[in-house]
Amino acid sequence: xxxxxxxxxxFSTMFNFETGELDPKGRVVTRxxxxxxxxxxxxxxxxxxxxxxxxxxxxxxxxxxxxxxxxQHCVTILYPGKVGDExxxxxxxxxEVLDRAEIYFCLKGKGQLILQTQDGEFDYIEMIPxxxxxxxxxWAHRTVNTGNEPFVxxxxxxxxxxxxxxxxxxxxxxxxxxxxxxEPTIVNNPRYNRDRK
Numbered sequence: 156x157x158x159x160x161x162x163x164x165x166f167s168t169m170f171n172f173e174t175g176e177l178d179p180k181g182r183v184v185t186r187x188x189x190x191x192x193x194x195x196x197x198x199x200x201x202x203x204x205x206x207x208x209x210x211x212x213x214x215x216x217x218x219x220x221x222x223x224x225x226x227q228h229c230v231t232i233l234y235p236g237k238v239g240d241e242x243x244x245x246x247x248x249x250x251e252v253l254d255r256a257e258i259y260f261c262l263k264g265k266g267q268l269i270l271q272t273q274d275g276e277f278d279y280i281e282m283i284p285x286x287x288x289x290x291x292x293x294w295a296h297r298t299v300n301t302g303n304e305p306f307v308x309x310x311x312x313x314x315x316x317x318x319x320x321x322x323x324x325x326x327x328x329x330x331x332x333x334x335x336x337x338e339p340t341i342v343n344n345p346r347y348n349r350d351r352k
Contacts, residue, residue, distance in 0.1 A: 247297025251317030
C-alpha cells in the first residue's frame with residue numbers, strides 16, 4: 156500500500172432524489188442574488204429583487220483532497236426564476252488549471268450548459284434528466300435553469316482543477332440565455348468584453 160492510498164479511504168455519499176441534497180452535505184456553497192447581481196444584464200431588475208435576495212443556487216461539495224490523485228464531485232441545485240428576462244444561472248468559471256475537463260449529469264429539471272473559450276468561441280448543451288455532458292478542457296462553463304422546477308445536476312472533475320471566477324465576473328459570457336416569447340433563447344451579451352481587464 157502506498158503512502159497516498161493509506162491516508163485516504165474509499166467511501167460513499169447518499170443522494171436524496173426528493174430534495175437534491177447529499178448526505179452528508181459536505182461543504183455547502185450558497186449563492187443568493189446579492190452574491191452575483193452585477194452579473195445579470197438587467198441591472199434595474201436585479202436591484203429591484205435585491206430586497207427579496209432570492210436563493211439562486213446551492214452546491215453540495217463532497218470533501219476530498221484538492222489534488223490530481225482525487226476526483227472532486229458535487230451536486231448543484233439551481234432554482235427556477237429570472238432576473239428580468241434572464242434565467243437564474245450559476246456564476247460560471249474556467250478551471251484554474253485550464254486543461255482540466257468536467258462531467259455534468261442532469262438528475263432533475265431542465266436547463267442549459269453554457270460554454271465558451273477565452274477567445275470567445277461559444278457553445279451550449281441542452282440538459283434534461285439523464286443527460287451526461289462533457290465539458291472539454293479550456294472551456295468556461297455555466298448552467299442555466301430554463302424550467303419551472305429545480306435543475307439538479309452532478310459534476311465530477313480532477314481534484315486539482317480549481318475554479319477561476321474572475322474572468323467571468325469582469326468579462327461576462329459572450330452570450331446569455333433569456334426567455335423570449337415563452338421560450339429559452341440564446342442572445343448576444345451586449346456587455347461582453349473579452350479585452351476588459
